[in-house]
Amino acid sequence: MFRLCIGFIAGVCLLLWLPVIPPIWLLATACAAVLPARTALLLGVTLGSLWAAVYAERELNRWPSAESEPITVSARVRIADIPRQGEHGVTLTLRILDATPQLEARRIHVFWPAPPVAPRAGETWQLPLRLSRPTGFRNVHGADRERWALAARIHARGQVVPGGGARRLTPPGGVHALRQQLSEGIRDAVPDGNAAALAVALVVGDRQYLSDGLWHQLIATGTNHLVAISGLHVSLLAGAVWLLASAGWRAVPPLCRNYPARLAGAWPALVAAAAYAMLAGFALPTQRALLMLAVLVLVLLARRSLAPGQALISAVACMLILDPLAPLAPTFWLSTVAVAVLVLAALGSPARPVGSWVRAQFALLVGLLPLTVYWFDQAVWVAPLANLVAVPLVGGLVVPVLLLGAAVSPATDGAAAFLWAWGGWLLEGLDWLTWQLTRVPGLYRAPEPTPAWLALTAALGAALLLMPRGFPGRRFAPMLIAPLLLPVTSGVPEGQAEIRLHDVGHGHALRITTRSQVILLDSGPERPGRDLLPRGGSPTLLYSRDRAGYRGAYDAAGLEPSHLCAFPAWTQVDGVRLSRITHEAGCLLLIEAGDERLLVLSGLERPPGQSPGQAFGPLPPVRFLVAAAHGHGAYHPPELLDSLSPEHVLVSVNAGNRWGLPHDVFRHAVESRGARLWVTGCSGELRIRLGRHAGVRVPAGERRWWRQEAPAGCQ
Numbered sequence: 186m187f188r189l190c191i192g193f194i195a196g197v198c199l200l201l202w203l204p205v206i207p208p209i210w211l212l213a214t215a216c217a218a219v220l221p222a223r224t225a226l227l228l229g230v231t232l233g234s235l236w237a238a239v240y241a242e243r244e245l246n247r248w249p250s251a252e253s254e255p256i257t258v259s260a261r262v263r264i265a266d267i268p269r270q271g272e273h274g275v276t277l278t279l280r281i282l283d284a285t286p287q288l289e290a291r292r293i294h295v296f297w298p299a300p301p302v303a304p305r306a307g308e309t310w311q312l313p314l315r316l317s318r319p320t321g322f323r324n325v326h327g328a329d330r331e332r333w334a335l336a337a338r339i340h341a342r343g344q345v346v347p348g349g350g351a352r353r354l355t356p357p358g359g360v361h362a363l364r365q366q367l368s369e370g371i372r373d374a375v376p377d378g379n380a381a382a383l384a385v386a387l388v389v390g391d392r393q394y395l396s397d398g399l400w401h402q403l404i405a406t407g408t409n410h411l412v413a414i415s416g417l418h419v420s421l422l423a424g425a426v427w428l429l430a431s432a433g434w435r436a437v438p439p440l441c442r443n444y445p446a447r448l449a450g451a452w453p454a455l456v457a458a459a460a461y462a463m464l465a466g467f468a469l470p471t472q473r474a475l476l477m478l479a480v481l482v483l484v485l486l487a488r489r490s491l492a493p494g495q496a497l498i499s500a501v502a503c504m505l506i507l508d509p510l511a512p513l514a515p516t517f518w519l520s521t522v523a524v525a526v527l528v529l530a531a532l533g534s535p536a537r538p539v540g541s542w543v544r545a546q547f548a549l550l551v552g553l554l555p556l557t558v559y560w561f562d563q564a565v566w567v568a569p570l571a572n573l574v575a576v577p578l579v580g581g582l583v584v585p586v587l588l589l590g591a592a593v594s595p596a597t598d599g600a601a602a603f604l605w606a607w608g609g610w611l612l613e614g615l616d617w618l619t620w621q622l623t624r625v626p627g628l629y630r631a632p633e634p635t636p637a638w639l640a641l642t643a644a645l646g647a648a649l650l651l652m653p654r655g656f657p658g659r660r661f662a663p664m665l666i667a668p669l670l671l672p673v674t675s676g677v678p679e680g681q682a683e684i685r686l687h688d689v690g691h692g693h694a695l696r697i698t699t700r701s702q703v704i705l706l707d708s709g710p711e712r713p714g715r716d717l718l719p720r721g722g723s724p725t726l727l728y729s730r731d732r733a734g735y736r737g738a739y740d741a742a743g744l745e746p747s748h749l750c751a752f753p754a755w756t757q758v759d760g761v762r763l764s765r766i767t768h769e770a771g772c773l774l775l776i777e778a779g780d781e782r783l784l785v786l787s788g789l790e791r792p793p794g795q796s797p798g799q800a801f802g803p804l805p806p807v808r809f810l811v812a813a814a815h816g817h818g819a820y821h822p823p824e825l826l827d828s829l830s831p832e833h834v835l836v837s838v839n840a841g842n843r844w845g846l847p848h849d850v851f852r853h854a855v856e857s858r859g860a861r862l863w864v865t866g867c868s869g870e871l872r873i874r875l876g877r878h879a880g881v882r883v884p885a886g887e888r889r890w891w892r893q894e895a896p897a898g899c900q
Contacts, residue, residue, distance in 0.1 A: 192229020
């Protein structure tokens with residue numbers, strides 16, 4: 186059975202890693218073929234792959250078709266989470282009860298601009314909705330909305346149609362209504378804003394009130410995991426209830442003669458953990474933590490003995506049976522690896538509470554280092570010191586006090602407010618501690634995104650380092666971990682340049698990378714541009730134009746780029762020549778590497794007229810052209826296209842936009858001249874290696890089975 190579980194886990198993860206989902210009949214045939222061999226490991230792999238494929242296909246089939254979006258429906262819905270208040274409206278997570286026309290989607294995210302009354306969690310509404318697929322910007326690095334939607338079971342996104350006759354059908358009720366009441370009660374009882382935001386996050390799992398400053402403060406000290414209701418808080422609460430219930434059972438000797446106190450305490454612990462998960466809205470990380478605890482409790486109640494590693498593998502297998510898409514979320518890997526690290530740290534270590542606690546914190550730093558650098562591009566060296574104090578403070582004092590306040594709130598508001606105020610006072614101490622630790626230079630930021638192979642190598646080194654002394658190969662662990670923290674070279678040879686045209690919607694963001702230099706021309710809007718800005722430590726020159734879609738991310742990050750017209754008339758970097766072409770219509774950038782040229786025409790502020798030769802002077806033929814004005818026909822007169830004779834024309838614009846860009850006349854003009862047209866909204870991020878005789882690559886569309894269908898509006 187143990188080998189079957191290992192194989193099942195490997196099969197699920199393998200399927201999710203594939204670029205496309207194999208046909209279900211093929212996986213079923215493979216499963217039937219290995220069944221007579223009775224090889225548990227191989228059978229587990231085929232079963233896991235088949236189960237993950239069936240589940241993934243079911244979730245994708247619930248998404249609206251790209252050909253028919255956007256869809257306008259009238260739906261009866263229930264608000265399935267605490268509404269998130271914004272400056273211009275409210276964001277809702279809705280559970281669809283029925284819809285006209287019928288929808289396959291079950292759970293959706295919508296934005297409601299200026300609702301007539303504030304919607305509350307647990308209410309039922311009749312709403313006119315305009316929905317589309319939960320697609321996002323398709324860049325190699327940065328947020329992946331489709332992946333997030335699959336992991337969170339979000340099948341569509343959209344907005345409430347204004348003036349469409351929205352009406353409330355039932356008053357608030359259920360678990361989510363209780364969660365919102367508790368959130369409001371806690372914020373009223375705790376005067377300090379940061380402490381109140383932390384308290385709400387710890388009790389009901391709602392993190393919308395955490396300010397950006399507080400969130401970055403938690404990240405910089407490695408304590409941000411404390412505000413996520415996951416395995417740590419659930420296990421600490423269950424453990425405390427287990428100890429108290431067992432002690433109470435032992436206090437009555439006749440009870441112990443009939444049933445062991447150790448087993449008697451398991452039931453209340455499981456009930457307490459389930460109640461805490463309910464308060465958190467049964468978020469997916471909380472569900473996984475509760476399931477893992479339930480597996481361990483059931484093994485104990487069955488009076489079976491399992492090694493810690495076997496118990497972990499069994500719990501993870503059960504988790505993937507119920508949720509095979511869990512590995513798509515970073516929280517799955519962080520929580521699973523954290524438990525495995527604690528198991529390894531306990532092997533061979535003496536049973537000394539203080540020493541074991543210190544050892545566990547440093548083991549978590551080492552064990553989670555590859556994941557935090559790969560997923561979040563950072564490593565926090567002060568995290569062990571911060572968590573030595575913060576984890577006992579939050580898990581041992583704050584959470585029990587806050588939950589006790591939630592338990593007594595239906596009976597007495599005064600006692601609940603007192604307990605919440607006390608918990609808020611303790612959280613003010615946590616806020617002060619993390620603020621002081623942010624002054625310690627303890628945050629490592631990777632200058633560039635970390636390759637997967639480098640993270641896997643470091644993970645092997647971390648596993649070896651956590652093994653008991655004398656384990657073979659343990660001395661090689663530092664050599665495997667060190668490359669993860671060393672600067673990663675661009676990989677671009679001398680005389681070549683890598684050009685990345687990012688997918689930023691109706692905007693522009695172009696990155697030029699040579700062997701030793703990075704030049705960012707425009708940043709795109711705040712989202713997703715903030716995720717695409719170069720990290721600290723990367724030698725970067727920033728240029729932009731004064732447009733919201735061109736410099737929004739710069740402004741949000743507090744950066745002040747130079748104007749493109751301030752670029753040198755020409756310069757040579759690592760054997761790559763960059764030239765600025767200036768005209769009253771705007772400034773252009775010409776990049777030359779070897780015999781290949783790329784012209785960034787997107788700097789035009791207005792149409793250049795019908796005489797491009799007179800406007801810009803003699804323009805050499807180019808192989809690659811970044812179009813101006815998102816493919817507007819007036820900006821690309823035939824004479825200009827004939828003069829440039831590009832083979833590839835790249836357009837930065839979102840698919841299916843309301844302006845019909847790129848214009849049909851422009852599209853026809855490009856294709857009639859034998860050039861290929863690329864649109865970021867359809868293909869995702871576009872990448873060119875200039876100087877290597879390579880065409881345009883679409884790396885963002887590779888290795889993503891959830892991105893196989895082109896967005897609406899793509900030809």
